Amino acid sequence: MNKKNYINLAKKSANIQIKELKKINKVFNNSFVKAVDSILNCKGKVVLGGIGKSGLIARKISATFSSVGIPSFFCDPAQALHGDMGQIEKKDILIIFSYSGNTSELTNILKYANRFRIKIIGVASKPDSLLLKASDIKIVLPKVKESDVTGMVPTSSTSITMLLGDCLATTVMHKRKFSKEKFKVFHPGGNIGSSLLLAKDIMITGKKMPVIDFKKKLSDALRVMTQKKLGIVVVLQNKSIAGLFTDGDLRREMKYFSKNTFLKEIMTKKPIVINENMPASKTLAIMNEKMITSILVVSDNDFKKKHGLRLRGVIEIHSLLKHGLK
Numbered sequence: 001m002n003k004k005n006y007i008n009l010a011k012k013s014a015n016i017q018i019k020e021l022k023k024i025n026k027v028f029n030n031s032f033v034k035a036v037d038s039i040l041n042c043k044g045k046v047v048l049g050g051i052g053k054s055g056l057i058a059r060k061i062s063a064t065f066s067s068v069g070i071p072s073f074f075c076d077p078a079q080a081l082h083g084d085m086g087q088i089e090k091k092d093i094l095i096i097f098s099y100s101g102n103t104s105e106l107t108n109i110l111k112y113a114n115r116f117r118i119k120i121i122g123v124a125s126k127p128d129s130l131l132l133k134a135s136d137i138k139i140v141l142p143k144v145k146e147s148d149v150t151g152m153v154p155t156s157s158t159s160i161t162m163l164l165g166d167c168l169a170t171t172v173m174h175k176r177k178f179s180k181e182k183f184k185v186f187h188p189g190g191n192i193g194s195s196l197l198l199a200k201d202i203m204i205t206g207k208k209m210p211v212i213d214f215k216k217k218l219s220d221a222l223r224v225m226t227q228k229k230l231g232i233v234v235v236l237q238n239k240s241i242a243g244l245f246t247d248g249d250l251r252r253e254m255k256y257f258s259k260n261t262f263l264k265e266i267m268t269k270k271p272i273v274i275n276e277n278m279p280a281s282k283t284l285a286i287m288n289e290k291m292i293t294s295i296l297v298v299s300d301n302d303f304k305k306k307h308g309l310r311l312r313g314v315i316e317i318h319s320l321l322k323h324g325l326k
Contacts (some may be wrong), residue, residue, distance in 0.1 A: 016147035020156040023142040034137045035121045036171050044091030046072040051105045053158050054097040061165035068173050077109040085112045095121045099157045101129025110134040199283050200276035203297045203313025214242045219259035232294045235267045241309045243267030275303035284320045293317045
């Protein structure tokens with residue numbers, strides 16, 4: 001076979017799935033609304049279940065719910081017979097995926113949920129299936145054409161099931177006013193977490209900041225610089241930023257002044273500042289561009305005024321690197 005045909009075959013498969021996924025709009029009905037309301041009003045956990053490929057999808061959707069602050073876990077219906085069903089309580093909601101809806105391994109977990117009045121949201125393609133008959137909320141998936149050469153391997157059917165689960169999750173997120181800031185709380189590590197960090201999340205504050213009054217001398221600044229170990233001192237006048245003096249300034253200019261020189265004579269006036277809500281990644285870009293190792297942070301309101309800037313914090317390059325920013 002000509003290897004160029006690989007691309008044609010892949011495109012054909014993709015196009016079939018893209019066409020079939022448009023059928024998802026048929027699912028957005030009163031049952032979908034009831035499912036979203038049930039999740040929003042759930043006093044317990046959102047428990048996901050499924051067998052085989054549907055089980056893999058259920059695991060993924062459960063992980064999505066957990067990642068946005070909705071308590072959730074996956075329960076394998078086949079293993080539930082051996083004690084796992086004890087994790088499911090009356091205040092929980094059980095969401096079960098099964099494209100056919102007639103998977104025999106679902107029988108016992110459905111009986112358990114019905115017996116203890118645990119609400120079931122069933123997702124299947126057959127309205128008369130075992131799963132949907134046992135469900136309190138019935139979400140009927142449209143029949144779709146599989147995208148493989150036999151038309152039998154679960155491809156389009158798994159994709160549309162996954163899409164439905166993601167739509168449930170994203171709709172709930174919207175109604176709960178989920179934000180980037182909240183997302184950051186549940187993703188403190190990894191690329192996503194670091195990309196959401198703001199300047200105020202990593203800045204040095206309070207007594208750790210190397211600050212000094214503008215009336216002080218170089219000898220006083222050296223003492224503060226040594227004590228705080230950031231290689232800078234921020235010069236303040238009436239609690240506002242008057243200037244900045246760095247160890248680089250000291251090395252370059254030491255021969256021109258003495259320890260008795262007043263800081264206001266040698267400091268860098270109008271140092272670079274950023275606002276506290278600037279993304280940390282952008283902060284790093286500015287520091288690289290300006291070739292500086294520390295930067296001063298002020299409030300959003302002060303940043304807009306451009307004068308009378310009050311110091312909120314200091315960001316040092318190693319703090320950014322420590323949080324995985326590059």
